[in-house]
Amino acid sequence: DVKVTQSSRYLVKRTGEKVFLECVQDMDHENMFWYRQDPGLGLRLIYFSYDVKMKEKGDIPEGYSVSREKKERFSLILESASTNQTSMYLCASTLPGANVLTFGAGSRLTVL
Amino acid sequence: AQKITQTQPGMFVQEKEAVTLDCTYDTSDPSYGLFWYKQPSSGEMIFLIYQGSYDQQNATEGRYSLNFQKARKSANLVISASQLGDSAMYFCAMRELTGNQFYFGTGTSLTVIP
Numbered sequence: 599d600v601k602v603t604q605s606s607r608y609l610v611k612r613t614g615e616k617v618f619l620e621c622v623q624d625m626d627h628e629n630m631f632w633y634r635q636d637p638g639l640g641l642r643l644i645y646f647s648y649d650v651k652m653k654e655k656g657d658i659p660e661g662y663s664v665s666r667e668k669k670e671r672f673s674l675i676l677e678s679a680s681t682n683q684t685s686m687y688l689c690a691s692t693l694p695g696a697n698v699l700t701f702g703a704g705s706r707l708t709v710l
Numbered sequence: 711a712q713k714i715t716q717t718q719p720g721m722f723v724q725e726k727e728a729v730t731l732d733c734t735y736d737t738s739d740p741s742y743g744l745f746w747y748k749q750p751s752s753g754e755m756i757f758l759i760y761q762g763s764y765d766q767q768n769a770t771e772g773r774y775s776l777n778f779q780k781a782r783k784s785a786n787l788v789i790s791a792s793q794l795g796d797s798a799m800y801f802c803a804m805r806e807l808t809g810n811q812f813y814f815g816t817g818t819s820l821t822v823i824p
Contacts, residue, residue, distance in 0.1 A: 640816035
């Protein structure tokens with residue numbers, strides 16, 4: 599069964615901490631995405647990557663960076679976490695031109 | 711402008727009844743795909759159904775069908791014979807085939823009443 603695995607389901611961090619959210623897929627997908635989900639706002643794209651070491655900003659990249667050193671792994675980095683980054687973070691992957699986006703289980707981050 | 715608009719924040723339906731969740735989209739790309747995802751309270755996003763812009767017939771998957779009206783730019787999800795397990799958030803999404811991005815709506819929370 600194909601899988602997108604997010605390393606942490608729940609995290610609690612303090613303001614100013616550096617936070618890493620890891621996402622690994624085993625489907626050999628080129629495209630990987632990080633979304634943020636907030637009530638009433640739906641899913642908003644933070645960054646996506648269409649190949650190793652390639653990345654593009656989504657709609658809300660401020661305060662985030664990403665890393666894609668290997669095809670299967672796409673990391674989201676919060677350099678200095680703030681309380682307004684408390685949210686659910688969803689990783690997803692797909693093949694170029696594919697008709698389905700496969701999601702991980704999500705990482706719920708709370709920044710105190 | 712919003713690429714995907716879902717105007718119903720919350721919907722209620724009686725068990726065994728049909729329900730329609732609304733979705734309109736905005737694109738100038740002639741080639742695009744439309745998707746619906748279900749998100750139960752557990753949080754995982756479950757792919758339900760896909761409709762391509764050039765598909766002549768409305769997509770169906772079991773109790774799910776997509777009412778695709780291209781001229782009106784709408785892609786409503788119809789769930790027939792609702793079940794208690796259908797209670798969840800439902801997201802409409804679009805992918806323009808010239809790009810890599812998937813655009814999501816704000817979601818509709820569906821509650822099925824016994």
